[in-house]
Amino acid sequence: xxxxxxxxxxxxxxxxxxxxxxxxxxxxxxxxxxxxxxxxxxxxxxxxxxxxxxxxxxxxxxxxxxxxxxxxxxxx
Amino acid sequence: xxxxxxxxxxxxxxxxxxxxxxxxxxxxxxxxxxxxxxxxxxxxxxxxxxxxxxxxxxxxxxxxxxxxxxxxxxxxxxxxxxxxxxxxxxxxxxxxxxxxxxxxxxxxxxxxxxxxxxxxxxxxxxxxxxxxxxxxxxxxxxxxxxxxxxxxx
Numbered sequence: 296x297x298x299x300x301x302x303x304x305x306x307x308x309x310x311x312x313x314x315x316x317x318x319x320x321x322x323x324x325x326x327x328x329x330x331x332x333x334x335x336x337x338x339x340x341x342x343x344x345x346x347x348x349x350x351x352x353x354x355x356x357x358x359x360x361x362x363x364x365x366x367x368x369x370x371x
Numbered sequence: 372x373x374x375x376x377x378x379x380x381x382x383x384x385x386x387x388x389x390x391x392x393x394x395x396x397x398x399x400x401x402x403x404x405x406x407x408x409x410x411x412x413x414x415x416x417x418x419x420x421x422x423x424x425x426x427x428x429x430x431x432x433x434x435x436x437x438x439x440x441x442x443x444x445x446x447x448x449x450x451x452x453x454x455x456x457x458x459x460x461x462x463x464x465x466x467x468x469x470x471x472x473x474x475x476x477x478x479x480x481x482x483x484x485x486x487x488x489x490x491x492x493x494x495x496x497x498x499x500x501x502x503x504x505x506x507x508x509x510x511x512x513x514x515x516x517x518x519x520x521x522x523x524x
Contacts, residue, residue: 304422305430305474307474309476310427310483315482318427325417328416329497333409333413338408
């Protein structure tokens with residue numbers, strides 16, 4: 296059990312391009328959790344705020360990505 | 372039943388102590404000032420983020436101050452975690468007949484690993500600033516915070 300857990304950290308994980316992009320989602324979740332946990336006094340309100348914040352970050356990044364792609368496409 | 376007030380350390384000592392504790396173990400600063408739930412959430416989230424990065428990139432090369440000095444400045448904000456990863460990675464010998472890519476990430480995996488670990492450090496920087504703000508507020512509002520069950524430091 297300990298050895299298999301240790302091997303998880305020894306061998307790197309290879310990602311496809313799409314899977315690599317999807318790794319953005321848990322990172323955004325971590326940022327949302329930490330930010331909302333320190334920002335909101337009442338911890339019962341944190342989960343809802345985290346979900347809203349996560350959607351805002353991911354949606355915002357998608358919108359920026361699509362806009363830049365569209366701009367690139369128009370200029371090319 | 373009345374509680375005997377315990378004398379707490381002066382703010383000039385307490386605040387740096389809390390800052391060092393918050394840096395060393397992310398979330399421990401909040402635990403020290405008595406905000407247990409908040410501290411546990413931060414402790415788990417930052418540790419999980421950092422070690423997810425290490426799992427993606429492998430412990431051998433994810434934290435590497437010689438090759439990625441600027442990223443290391445971000446990683447080092449995560450307290451003991453990067454040092455544990457470095458100690459583990461330097462103590463671990465790659466077998467001679469093994470492929471380098473079996474132990475050292477490259478390309479997208481390397482980038483994801485470094486970004487995860489550095490962001491864990493940056494998040495801890497936010498946590499340190501937050502706990503200092505809270506501790507200072509408590510020190511002004513309640514000189515003997517520990518007497519009221521505020522915290523240990």
